[in-house]
Amino acid sequence: MHNAFEYFIGLRYTRAGRRSGRRNGFISFISGLSVAGIALGVAALIVVLSVMNGFQKEVRDRMLSVLSHIEVFGASGGLQDWQPLLEQARRDPRIVAGAPFVIGQAMLTRGDSVRGVVVRGIDPEREPDVADFVRHLEVGDLSALRPGQFGVLIGAELARRSMVSIGDRLTLMAPQGTATPAGVIPRLRQFTVVGVFKSGHSEYDGSLVLTHVQDAAKLFRVRGVSGVRLRTVDMLAAPRIADELAVRLGSRYYVRDWSQENRNWFAAVKIEKRMMFIILLLIVAVAAFNLVSMLVMTVTDKLSDIAILRTLGASPTSIMKIFIVQGASVGLLGAAFGVALGVLLALNVGRVVSALEQAFGFEVLPAGIYFISYLPSDLHWDDVGVIGVSACAMALLATIYPSWRASRVRPAEALRHE
Numbered sequence: 001m002h003n004a005f006e007y008f009i010g011l012r013y014t015r016a017g018r019r020s021g022r023r024n025g026f027i028s029f030i031s032g033l034s035v036a037g038i039a040l041g042v043a044a045l046i047v048v049l050s051v052m053n054g055f056q057k058e059v060r061d062r063m064l065s066v067l068s069h070i071e072v073f074g075a076s077g078g079l080q081d082w083q084p085l086l087e088q089a090r091r092d093p094r095i096v097a098g099a100p101f102v103i104g105q106a107m108l109t110r111g112d113s114v115r116g117v118v119v120r121g122i123d124p125e126r127e128p129d130v131a132d133f134v135r136h137l138e139v140g141d142l143s144a145l146r147p148g149q150f151g152v153l154i155g156a157e158l159a160r161r162s163m164v165s166i167g168d169r170l171t172l173m174a175p176q177g178t179a180t181p182a183g184v185i186p187r188l189r190q191f192t193v194v195g196v197f198k199s200g201h202s203e204y205d206g207s208l209v210l211t212h213v214q215d216a217a218k219l220f221r222v223r224g225v226s227g228v229r230l231r232t233v234d235m236l237a238a239p240r241i242a243d244e245l246a247v248r249l250g251s252r253y254y255v256r257d258w259s260q261e262n263r264n265w266f267a268a269v270k271i272e273k274r275m276m277f278i279i280l281l282l283i284v285a286v287a288a289f290n291l292v293s294m295l296v297m298t299v300t301d302k303l304s305d306i307a308i309l310r311t312l313g314a315s316p317t318s319i320m321k322i323f324i325v326q327g328a329s330v331g332l333l334g335a336a337f338g339v340a341l342g343v344l345l346a347l348n349v350g351r352v353v354s355a356l357e358q359a360f361g362f363e364v365l366p367a368g369i370y371f372i373s374y375l376p377s378d379l380h381w382d383d384v385g386v387i388g389v390s391a392c393a394m395a396l397l398a399t400i401y402p403s404w405r406a407s408r409v410r411p412a413e414a415l416r417h418e
Contacts (some may be wrong), residue, residue: 013177030240030294035334042338042391045117050346052273054376062201064258065132066208069230069238070095070245075255080224085248089250094233094241097108097129100225102216107173108209117158119172119209121216121225130231139166140195147214151194151363155205159196163247169194172209189219281390287334289395291327295402299323299409306409310345316407324396324404331395339388349377354405 067210079085079100086098102121107114124142127134132159134142138156145151152172154164165172174187191211199205225388232238235258242257249255256372259266306319345352357363 018042030290030297032151033329034287034290034294034330035337037290038284038331038334038391038395039338039341041280041284041287042335042387044283045277045387046339046342046379046384047345047349048276048280048378049273049387050342050379051349051375052269052276053122053378053380053383056269056273057378058376059148059201062203063262063404064112064235066199066201066204067258067261068130068408069232069235069258070230070242071213071227071256072230072245073227075252075254076223078224078226082225082228085249085253086228089228089230089245090153092241092245095230095245096233097126097231099123099126099229100213100227101128101229102213102220102222102226104216104218104220104222104226105175106209107175108158108162109171109173110164110168113311115158115160115162116208117172117207117209117221119211119216120212121213123213129346130229133197138196138198142195144194145210149210149212150189150191150215151211152191153195153197153210154193155208156196156198157202157245158207158209159193161206163191166193166195172219174221176221187219187221188333227241284387284391285394287396288331288391291398292402293331293393295323295327295399296405298326299402300404302406303409310409319409320403320407323406324399327399327403328392328396331398332392335388335391338391339384343379343384343389346377346379 082100107118124145238257242255246255313361372377
């Protein structure tokens, strides 16, 4: 009964400003601002985090179209017999494909230009099973990489910078040299461009060169291959699978997953998302603490009501609960509106941005500058839950002091001038 009484009075105070005329009009206005502020803050936080998740997913997917989910290297160098290793790894049903590779850094020379590149030797028959981007080459075909012919596929950005096209020849210089009586002579080899690929990631399109695994082994003087690339059913589960595979293979092999290869980038994105969450949460905090001024004004206006309730037997705790219910209901209403608005915008952010671009005649992400020309969004419901709970918690926290002040009102002093 006491709880029903407190909830009834608190909710009635929440609605009273709308129909009590001029007396409580300003309090109702402040209450409306608090609801709107919390709603806008929550919606902005949901949309921004969803867009950040979308960018992270887009970049990650484009990275993994070039990178492998898991890589296995020999602990003492190259792998001369990689087939048994691949068969052993494939015993795990979560690993669906594998391919050998040779990797090394080299200098690409074309005329007067010299560029550092990463040379990856691949098996043209197996590589499409572990890398998506090689299935859709801009120019040429993967079958053009034949052993002994020293053909290469280069990224679209690298081709543009070096001004090369199909059939052009370029020189790759390996860092390992050949010792002669005259000194160390760098190892050079001419390659012919047989294709151009575009992964959608500027880092790899501007620095990656693909050739046949046997040709790369000759260039870098690798016995066998550098390692084996593995593809998993779920790329997000690759770190856990890699850990289990490392235990099963033993110390003879070194196992690395995609998150370790780009640890700094993913760590930076994680920190950026965390800081953005804190910064935008301050907007919600400012709106939530507007409830303090609203409740203080309400307490001042309701002194006589509080005194009458105390005279009728209401305890200080009951008075405090009444105003906590009033403030919490405003905060909960704002959080609910904000979650609904934020989810709606996050699920349709592409359409909203397109409509704004058409209405105002500008591009948010010009295609010539950014690697994507649209605004991606990836809504995570756990983010929505954390944001909603945080907004409600801050609103509840903001109600404690005014409610405590209301519970300290003395009936005799409040009714003295009535």
